[in-house]
Amino acid sequence: MQAAIITIGDELLIGQTLNTNAAWIGQELSNQGIRIYRSITIRDERKDILDVVDDYMNEADLIIVTGGLGPTKDDITKETLCDYFETTLELNDRVLNRIKKYFEARGKEMLPSNIQQAELPKGAIILDNNHGTASGMWFEKGGKVLVSIPGVPYEMKAIMNEEVLPRSKAKFGVTGNYHQTLMTQGVGESFLADQIKDWEDRIYGDDLFLAYLPSPGIVKLRLTSKNGATDAKKIENYFHELREKLPKYAYGMNGETIFEVVGGLLRKRGKTLGTIESCTGGGIANAFIQKSGSSDFFQGGLVTYSNELKVKLASVESETLDTYGAVSEETVKEMALGGMKNLNVDYSIAVSGIAGPDGGTEEKPVGTVWIAVGCPEGGVIAKKFLFGEHRGRNLEKTQLYAANMLRKVLLKVE
Amino acid sequence: MQAAIITIGDELLIGQTLNTNAAWIGQELSNQGIRIYRSITIRDERKDILDVVDDYMNEADLIIVTGGLGPTKDDITKETLCDYFETTLELNDRVLNRIKKYFEARGKEMLPSNIQQAELPKGAIILDNNHGTASGMWFEKGGKVLVSIPGVPYEMKAIMNEEVLPRSKAKFGVTGNYHQTLMTQGVGESFLADQIKDWEDRIYGDDLFLAYLPSPGIVKLRLTSKNGATDAKKIENYFHELREKLPKYAYGMNGETIFEVVGGLLRKRGKTLGTIESCTGGGIANAFIQKSGSSDFFQGGLVTYSNELKVKLASVESETLDTYGAVSEETVKEMALGGMKNLNVDYSIAVSGIAGPDGGTEEKPVGTVWIAVGCPEGGVIAKKFLFGEHRGRNLEKTQLYAANMLRKVLLKVE
Numbered sequence: 001m002q003a004a005i006i007t008i009g010d011e012l013l014i015g016q017t018l019n020t021n022a023a024w025i026g027q028e029l030s031n032q033g034i035r036i037y038r039s040i041t042i043r044d045e046r047k048d049i050l051d052v053v054d055d056y057m058n059e060a061d062l063i064i065v066t067g068g069l070g071p072t073k074d075d076i077t078k079e080t081l082c083d084y085f086e087t088t089l090e091l092n093d094r095v096l097n098r099i100k101k102y103f104e105a106r107g108k109e110m111l112p113s114n115i116q117q118a119e120l121p122k123g124a125i126i127l128d129n130n131h132g133t134a135s136g137m138w139f140e141k142g143g144k145v146l147v148s149i150p151g152v153p154y155e156m157k158a159i160m161n162e163e164v165l166p167r168s169k170a171k172f173g174v175t176g177n178y179h180q181t182l183m184t185q186g187v188g189e190s191f192l193a194d195q196i197k198d199w200e201d202r203i204y205g206d207d208l209f210l211a212y213l214p215s216p217g218i219v220k221l222r223l224t225s226k227n228g229a230t231d232a233k234k235i236e237n238y239f240h241e242l243r244e245k246l247p248k249y250a251y252g253m254n255g256e257t258i259f260e261v262v263g264g265l266l267r268k269r270g271k272t273l274g275t276i277e278s279c280t281g282g283g284i285a286n287a288f289i290q291k292s293g294s295s296d297f298f299q300g301g302l303v304t305y306s307n308e309l310k311v312k313l314a315s316v317e318s319e320t321l322d323t324y325g326a327v328s329e330e331t332v333k334e335m336a337l338g339g340m341k342n343l344n345v346d347y348s349i350a351v352s353g354i355a356g357p358d359g360g361t362e363e364k365p366v367g368t369v370w371i372a373v374g375c376p377e378g379g380v381i382a383k384k385f386l387f388g389e390h391r392g393r394n395l396e397k398t399q400l401y402a403a404n405m406l407r408k409v410l411l412k413v414e
Numbered sequence: 415m416q417a418a419i420i421t422i423g424d425e426l427l428i429g430q431t432l433n434t435n436a437a438w439i440g441q442e443l444s445n446q447g448i449r450i451y452r453s454i455t456i457r458d459e460r461k462d463i464l465d466v467v468d469d470y471m472n473e474a475d476l477i478i479v480t481g482g483l484g485p486t487k488d489d490i491t492k493e494t495l496c497d498y499f500e501t502t503l504e505l506n507d508r509v510l511n512r513i514k515k516y517f518e519a520r521g522k523e524m525l526p527s528n529i530q531q532a533e534l535p536k537g538a539i540i541l542d543n544n545h546g547t548a549s550g551m552w553f554e555k556g557g558k559v560l561v562s563i564p565g566v567p568y569e570m571k572a573i574m575n576e577e578v579l580p581r582s583k584a585k586f587g588v589t590g591n592y593h594q595t596l597m598t599q600g601v602g603e604s605f606l607a608d609q610i611k612d613w614e615d616r617i618y619g620d621d622l623f624l625a626y627l628p629s630p631g632i633v634k635l636r637l638t639s640k641n642g643a644t645d646a647k648k649i650e651n652y653f654h655e656l657r658e659k660l661p662k663y664a665y666g667m668n669g670e671t672i673f674e675v676v677g678g679l680l681r682k683r684g685k686t687l688g689t690i691e692s693c694t695g696g697g698i699a700n701a702f703i704q705k706s707g708s709s710d711f712f713q714g715g716l717v718t719y720s721n722e723l724k725v726k727l728a729s730v731e732s733e734t735l736d737t738y739g740a741v742s743e744e745t746v747k748e749m750a751l752g753g754m755k756n757l758n759v760d761y762s763i764a765v766s767g768i769a770g771p772d773g774g775t776e777e778k779p780v781g782t783v784w785i786a787v788g789c790p791e792g793g794v795i796a797k798k799f800l801f802g803e804h805r806g807r808n809l810e811k812t813q814l815y816a817a818n819m820l821r822k823v824l825l826k827v828e
Contacts, residue, residue, distance in 0.1 A: 011627050011636070013450040015441030016595070016669075019433055022455070027429030036427040038462075039455040041436070044625070048452075071604045072626045073614070107800060111604045131804070133604075152628065154804065211430060222430075275696075275717070281703030282689075282696025285717045289695030292771055292805055300723040303689070303699045303715035305708075309757065313714070313727075343723065357706055391706055 001172055003029050004060035005039040006052055008067035008077060009151060012041045021066050021156055028165060033174035033228075034062065044068055049080045057144055062168055064160075067151030069134035071113035078137070081148055082121045085139050089119040092126060092135075099133050127163040131155045136163060145171065179224040180235045181213075182242060184249040185258050185404045189214045192221075192249070196242065203238055216393045217400035247413045251404060258403040259287045265410045266297035271346040271376075273406075275301035276314050276339030278326060278352040279369065284399050299345050304335065314338040314350075327352050327364055329372075329382045336374035336382070347409075348374035349402050353385075355394045367394050371402045373409050381409065415586050417443050418474035419453040420466055422481035422491060423565060426455045435480050435570055442574060446583055447642050448476065449591050458482055463494045471558055476582055478574075481565030483548035485527035492551070495562055496535045499553050503533040506540060506549075513547050541577040545569045550577060559585065593638040594649045595627075596656060598663040599672050599818045603628045606635075606663070610656065617652055630807045631814035661827045665818060672817040673701045679824045680711035685760040685790075687820075689715035690728050690753030692740060692766040693783065698813050713759050718749065728752040728764075741766050741778055743786075743796045750788035750796075761823075762788035763816045767799075769808045781808050785816045787823050795823065 005025050011017040022039045029036060037060045042048045049068075056063050068077030082089060096118035103110040117133045120126050127136030129150065136149040136159040145168070149159045184192065189212050193200070203210055203223065208231070213220040223238060225231035243250040252261045266273055275285045285301035288294050304310040307321050315338030316331055324330040335350035353369030360366035366389050372382040385401055387394045408414075419439050425431040436453045443450060451474045456462045463482075470477050482491030496503060510532035517524040531547045534540050541550030543564065550563040550573040559582070563573045598606065603626050607614070617624055617637065622645070627634040637652060639645035657664040666675045680687055689699045699715035702708050718724040721735050729752030730745055738744040749764035767783030774780035780803055786796040799815055801808045822828075 010450075010625060010638070012437075013440050013453055014444040014593075015437035015439070016636070017627065018437050023426075023429035023432050025429070026427050030428040037457075038466075039427055041453040043451075052452075070626060070628070072607045074623075074625050106802070108602070108605070111608050113604050113607060131802075154630075154807065213430060277696070279703075280700070281708075281712070282691070282699030282715055282717060285696035285719075286694070286700050289693075289719065290806070290809075292769070292773075294695075295719055298695070298719055300719040300727070301696055301717035302727075303696060303717065305699075305703065305712055305714040309714040312758075313716075313756075342727075344726075355706070359706075392704070395704075 001061050001174055002035040002037040002059075003062040003064065004037045004056040005029075006056065006063060006065045007039070007041045007151070008044055008049065008065065009041070010043055013043060021151060021153060024153070024157065025064050025066070025160065028160060029062075029064075029168075031177060031179070032165065032169055033177050034168070034172065044074055044076060046076055046080050049077065050084055053081070053084055053146065057141065057146065061144055061172065063144070063146040064164070065146065065148045066156055069117075069148065069150045071111070071117055071133065077148055078121070081137065081139065081146070085121065085123070085141060085146075087121045087123050090122050092118050092120045095120060095126060095128075095135050098128070098130075102133060127159050129155055129159055130162075131158050138164070138167065177224050177226055178229045178231055178235070179222050180232075180239060181254050182221045182223075182239050182250055183252040183254075183256055183258075184219050184221065184246065185217060185251050185400050187219060187246075187249040189219050192219055195246065199238070199242060199245075206234065206238075208235065208238070217397040247411070248408060251407060257287070257290070258400055258407065260291050262403050262407050262410070263288060263291065263294055263297055265407065266347070267293075269410075271297065272299050273297050273347050273349070274299050274339060274343030274345035276335040276343075276348060276350040277301060277303050278305060278310070278335070279355045280351050280395055280398050280402075281305055283395055284349055284351065284402055287399050287403070299343055302339050302343065310335060313342065315342060325364070327354055327368055327370055329370055329384070332370040332372040333380050333382050336372035336380050337378065340374040346376050347406060349406055350374065351398050351402055353394070353398055355398075356389055356391045369394065369398050369401075371398065371405055373402075373406050375409060381405075415475050416449040416451040416473075417476040417478065418451045418470040419443075420470065420477060420479045421453070421455045421565070422458055422463065422479065423455070424457055427457065435565060435567060438567070438571065439478055439480070439574065442579060443476075443478075443582075444591060444593075446579065447591060448582070448586065458488055458490060460490055460494050463491065464498055467495070467498055467560065471555065471560065475558055475586065477558070477560040478578070479560065479562045480570055483562065483564045485525070485531055485547065491562055492535070495551065495553065495560070499535065499537070499555060499560075501535045501537050504536050506532050506534045509534060509540060509542075509549055512542070516547060541573050543569055543573055544576075545572050552578070552581065591638055591640055592643045592645055592649070593636055594646075594653060595668050596635040596637075596653050596664055597666040597668075597670055597672075598633045598635065598660065599631060599665050599814050601633060601660070601663040603633050606633055609660065613652070613656060613659070620648065620652075622649065622652070631811040661825070662822060665821055671701070671704070672814055672821065674705050676817050676821050676824070677702060677705065677708055677711055679821065680761070683824075685711065686713050687711050687761050687763070688713050688753060688757030688759035690749040690757075690762060690764040691715060691717050692719060692724070692749070693769045694765050694809050694812050694816075695719055697809055698763055698765065698816055701813050701817070713757055716753050716757065724749060727756065729756060739778070741768055741782055741784055743784055743798070746784040746786040747794045747796050750786035750794050751792065754788040760790050761820060763820055764788065765812050765816055767808065767812060769812075770803055770805045783808065783812050783815075785812065785819055787816075787820050789823060795819075
């Protein structure tokens, strides 16, 4: 049993769009225990689509095709697949109604090209798209399955989760891999590997497989068993051991963000949070509100990008700024305390740093960031970080390290 | 003249690593005017490598292969390519010396497997790797070129920039494709297609090709010419026409963000901006500071997530909140004006909405968002939007529509 992934679109070939769809589909299929044979990106051209589909229908059992299902002229996937599977289009009333409602709900007019999107291949199973106007299609031929879905990532993911993955599981009935992922923040991949060397040797002896998945500020550790969920308890125990060993870094499981974890701790304790941000310009506040229900603990924040606003909104003394500068322990502590008072919250996070690429000095190079956490009863701690030269990564890391600093305060982890 | 990209590695197929190499190479080749035929990811398996290389040597003139050149047993690309090109390995003294120095500089011991990395195919041009131990290889056969380079992104990029791109330019000297992209905000793909129908018909008649690249809130229009940069002026003229026709939507070119464009307008006029955000929780501020130098115009912002802070920080009247609610024209206008005053800025953006998935009512369903723009001399305009049900997309769209609203104010576009 193996699968192939075909992603259609010039924007992928010329690198205008990063092919996150292929990665996501690869991950989901491999989680189901399905082996990936090949993943190919091709042009929006009839001949290319026909050639590759024909090729892969011989080699793979399941083929996932994304892209080329939009309402415009350059979208040719549906017609091309109709020809390949020797069928024709017919108007699907159920889908037409759904598309009508989609436009009604948005108070927008439906166009003829959208009506055409309700014309779908006879004989194919139609996969509902509740997030857009292009339906997915499930074709079968000689025991093989080809699925065509839109390339818009959230539409693709919804159809995969709601339709394709359950159906492929039912059809191909693979045991599948089982995995859990431990989330860590604030530790590099090599240092982490060194710290857990003995543990890692034991897990290999126990027929599990470990993968390190690093991204800026975060390393995920994925433990996989090829024996399916029967190994769930074993994996849970191994991770429990690691969380006890690495409380500074190991903050959660399976894709939880550190902001969700910190938000959960604050909610449980009935405490409130406010943010006072300079370099990150609202990024920390924004990270906390990504999950709904964050108003339970998150009250608001101050984006004090200019020094004038640090004084005006966060009650930083002008003298402190003059003497120590905006990126200093003294300033960031005053931001945390002044902001905490002005926002009327129990805890505060304040950050000030040089995100770059300009603005660095010998004493304070690009990547220098001060983070402070203000606590009830006026306590405040601050720490200096030296990240790197890349603005985007500096901003992202500041957000993650700041949240982890509050987590460690809340859990009294040194 | 067309090229193919072959990326080797299971970690890519199962989505553990995002295939940024394929995107980067696609971008660089297409910038050289080389058309990309296909981009494929395959397993670290001899048969797969041989099959795909043989296939693509027939179809493409230039093939870039990445991965499988490391020192460990699972790295089989070099040996497999030797077999394909019917040659053998020989020790390359120059490369051996480079590898020796590489280890000396890092105070590390050289292993036998690293010496093997200096064994390279007879007849291939060896491409120096100054950042690692695996050399690149340039094979030629029947006028076609196959290049094999390491998969580590910074090694790959260095060899591409220093060796492969100059050599391919010299060898193929192509005209190639040429493209430009127009960025639009605030218009759906179908509606846009309908609006530019006549224009689109003309561009096809003029031997250009149009692609629609939609993402939440944004549709990019890419015009491609197969005749290379000779058509640059033609494409420019077509886009100029479209920008004149669609000033509400067409905001920039070639990947510019709307925040960069608005920031540029403010900078040019010496005007300042502040944000007052409820539902987006700092996301608008954060979008404006992604580009360095934003402190030229961006002063700061208020994240007034709670009603208490709307009153306290943005001087919204409690009575307004009680009478009209937080998500209302009245509240968002007061936020814009009060915040503008308290932040001491020339322009303000204020947003308040129901991001979801909870909190919707019949009168104000999830996705209802009010956006206001405050202007010098106390002017303020506000507009209501009805986005969708998905929290993340509602937040993202609010940010984009808010920035475009300010852009239209600045440019006096109705």
